[in-house]
Amino acid sequence: MMPISAPGSNKSLATAGFTLIEMAVVLLLMGIVSTLVVVNMVPGDRQTLQAEGQKLADLLAAASMEAQTSGRTMAWVSNGRRYAFLVTNDQGDWVTDDDSFWRGKSLPDGISLQSRAIDQPGYDNGARLVFHASGVNAPFRVWLHKGHASAMITSDMMNHVAVGDARDSE
16 A cells, blocks of 8 residues: 655644744743742741731630639740740749640741830830739730731730731721
8 A cells, every 4th residue: 555645734734833933932931930939939038927826815815714713823925036825823933834736836937026015104115914803804915927028916915916017907
Protein backbone atom coordinates (compact mmCIF):
# COMPACT_ATOMS: atom_id res chain seq x y z
CA MET A 1 0.00 0.00 0.00
CA MET A 2 1.28 3.38 -0.89
CA PRO A 3 0.86 6.35 1.47
CA ILE A 4 -1.35 9.04 0.10
CA SER A 5 -0.53 12.63 0.81
CA ALA A 6 -3.23 15.26 0.73
CA PRO A 7 -2.40 18.63 -0.75
CA GLY A 8 -1.27 21.16 1.91
CA SER A 9 -0.80 18.49 4.62
CA ASN A 10 2.93 19.23 4.99
CA LYS A 11 2.09 22.87 5.75
CA SER A 12 -0.22 21.95 8.64
CA LEU A 13 2.47 19.71 10.16
CA ALA A 14 5.00 22.54 10.04
CA THR A 15 2.77 25.00 11.96
CA ALA A 16 1.66 22.60 14.70
CA GLY A 17 2.89 23.36 18.28
CA PHE A 18 4.03 26.50 20.08
CA THR A 19 6.86 28.84 19.24
CA LEU A 20 9.59 29.60 21.74
CA ILE A 21 8.20 33.13 22.25
CA GLU A 22 4.71 31.81 23.01
CA MET A 23 6.14 29.38 25.57
CA ALA A 24 8.20 32.17 27.19
CA VAL A 25 5.14 34.44 27.46
CA VAL A 26 3.07 31.68 29.08
CA LEU A 27 5.86 30.86 31.57
CA LEU A 28 6.27 34.55 32.40
CA LEU A 29 2.54 34.95 33.06
CA MET A 30 2.49 31.81 35.21
CA GLY A 31 5.44 33.16 37.22
CA ILE A 32 3.75 36.51 37.81
CA VAL A 33 0.48 34.91 38.90
CA SER A 34 2.20 32.44 41.24
CA THR A 35 4.26 35.25 42.79
CA LEU A 36 1.12 37.27 43.47
CA VAL A 37 -0.58 34.26 45.03
CA VAL A 38 2.37 33.54 47.34
CA VAL A 39 2.74 37.19 48.38
CA ASN A 40 -0.95 37.44 49.24
CA MET A 41 -0.96 34.14 51.14
CA VAL A 42 1.93 35.05 53.46
CA PRO A 43 0.46 37.21 56.24
CA GLY A 44 2.05 40.57 56.84
CA ASP A 45 2.95 42.06 60.21
CA ARG A 46 -0.47 43.66 60.59
CA GLN A 47 -2.40 40.42 59.95
CA THR A 48 -0.14 38.40 62.24
CA LEU A 49 -0.46 41.03 64.95
CA GLN A 50 -4.25 41.20 64.64
CA ALA A 51 -4.50 37.39 64.92
CA GLU A 52 -2.27 37.29 68.01
CA GLY A 53 -4.13 40.26 69.49
CA GLN A 54 -7.45 38.49 69.00
CA LYS A 55 -6.08 35.34 70.64
CA LEU A 56 -4.90 37.34 73.67
CA ALA A 57 -8.17 39.31 73.82
CA ASP A 58 -10.12 36.04 73.86
CA LEU A 59 -7.93 34.72 76.69
CA LEU A 60 -8.41 37.90 78.72
CA ALA A 61 -12.20 37.73 78.25
CA ALA A 62 -12.14 34.04 79.18
CA ALA A 63 -10.15 34.82 82.34
CA SER A 64 -12.79 37.33 83.39
CA MET A 65 -15.56 34.78 82.79
CA GLU A 66 -13.56 32.12 84.66
CA ALA A 67 -13.23 34.45 87.66
CA GLN A 68 -17.00 35.00 87.67
CA THR A 69 -17.93 31.34 87.33
CA SER A 70 -15.31 29.95 89.74
CA GLY A 71 -15.65 32.73 92.32
CA ARG A 72 -11.83 33.07 92.41
CA THR A 73 -10.08 36.31 91.47
CA MET A 74 -7.73 35.91 88.50
CA ALA A 75 -4.99 38.13 87.14
CA TRP A 76 -2.88 38.50 84.02
CA VAL A 77 0.81 39.42 84.23
CA SER A 78 3.37 39.94 81.50
CA ASN A 79 6.99 40.91 80.98
CA GLY A 80 6.96 41.97 77.33
CA ARG A 81 7.61 38.54 75.76
CA ARG A 82 5.73 36.15 78.07
CA TYR A 83 2.46 36.30 79.90
CA ALA A 84 0.71 34.17 82.48
CA PHE A 85 -2.51 33.96 84.43
CA LEU A 86 -2.60 33.85 88.21
CA VAL A 87 -5.37 32.79 90.58
CA THR A 88 -5.91 33.34 94.26
CA ASN A 89 -5.60 30.29 96.46
CA ASP A 90 -7.59 29.64 99.66
CA GLN A 91 -5.21 31.90 101.63
CA GLY A 92 -5.67 34.78 99.16
CA ASP A 93 -2.16 34.51 97.69
CA TRP A 94 -1.48 34.79 93.95
CA VAL A 95 -0.35 31.47 92.47
CA THR A 96 0.10 30.18 88.97
CA ASP A 97 -2.63 27.90 87.76
CA ASP A 98 -1.21 24.59 86.59
CA ASP A 99 -4.19 24.05 84.29
CA SER A 100 -2.80 23.80 80.77
CA PHE A 101 -5.24 26.45 79.53
CA TRP A 102 -4.01 29.12 81.98
CA ARG A 103 -0.30 28.33 82.17
CA GLY A 104 2.27 30.85 80.90
CA LYS A 105 2.67 31.48 77.20
CA SER A 106 5.26 33.20 75.02
CA LEU A 107 4.39 35.68 72.31
CA PRO A 108 5.43 34.58 68.80
CA ASP A 109 8.79 35.77 67.45
CA GLY A 110 8.81 39.42 66.54
CA ILE A 111 5.72 40.34 68.58
CA SER A 112 6.20 42.24 71.80
CA LEU A 113 3.94 43.64 74.46
CA GLN A 114 5.06 47.24 74.72
CA SER A 115 2.78 48.60 77.41
CA ARG A 116 -0.50 48.29 79.21
CA ALA A 117 -2.67 50.79 81.00
CA ILE A 118 -5.45 50.33 83.51
CA ASP A 119 -7.94 53.14 83.08
CA GLN A 120 -8.79 53.71 86.72
CA PRO A 121 -7.51 56.53 88.95
CA GLY A 122 -5.01 55.36 91.55
CA TYR A 123 -4.35 52.05 89.82
CA ASP A 124 -0.71 51.06 89.38
CA ASN A 125 -0.25 50.54 85.62
CA GLY A 126 2.79 48.37 86.23
CA ALA A 127 0.71 45.87 88.16
CA ARG A 128 -1.29 42.90 86.97
CA LEU A 129 -4.67 43.07 85.26
CA VAL A 130 -7.12 41.76 87.84
CA PHE A 131 -10.38 39.98 87.00
CA HIS A 132 -12.78 39.96 89.94
CA ALA A 133 -15.43 37.36 90.72
CA SER A 134 -18.03 40.14 90.58
CA GLY A 135 -17.36 40.62 86.86
CA VAL A 136 -16.72 44.35 87.30
CA ASN A 137 -13.12 45.06 86.32
CA ALA A 138 -10.96 48.11 85.66
CA PRO A 139 -10.96 49.06 81.96
CA PHE A 140 -7.59 48.42 80.34
CA ARG A 141 -5.57 48.87 77.17
CA VAL A 142 -2.76 46.56 76.01
CA TRP A 143 -0.49 47.40 73.05
CA LEU A 144 1.19 44.76 70.91
CA HIS A 145 3.86 45.57 68.31
CA LYS A 146 5.45 43.75 65.40
CA GLY A 147 7.72 45.69 63.09
CA HIS A 148 5.96 48.97 62.32
CA ALA A 149 2.50 47.53 63.02
CA SER A 150 0.67 48.03 66.32
CA ALA A 151 -2.54 46.60 67.73
CA MET A 152 -4.42 47.64 70.83
CA ILE A 153 -6.62 45.42 72.98
CA THR A 154 -9.20 47.39 74.97
CA SER A 155 -11.70 46.44 77.63
CA ASP A 156 -14.44 48.31 79.45
CA MET A 157 -15.65 47.75 83.02
CA MET A 158 -18.06 45.01 81.92
CA ASN A 159 -15.31 43.09 80.13
CA HIS A 160 -16.22 43.86 76.54
CA VAL A 161 -12.82 43.13 74.97
CA ALA A 162 -11.95 44.32 71.46
CA VAL A 163 -8.88 44.39 69.22
CA GLY A 164 -8.08 47.22 66.87
CA ASP A 165 -5.28 48.89 64.98
CA ALA A 166 -3.46 51.14 67.45
CA ARG A 167 -3.33 53.90 64.81
CA ASP A 168 -7.15 54.08 64.85
CA SER A 169 -7.09 55.19 68.50
CA GLU A 170 -4.56 57.99 68.10
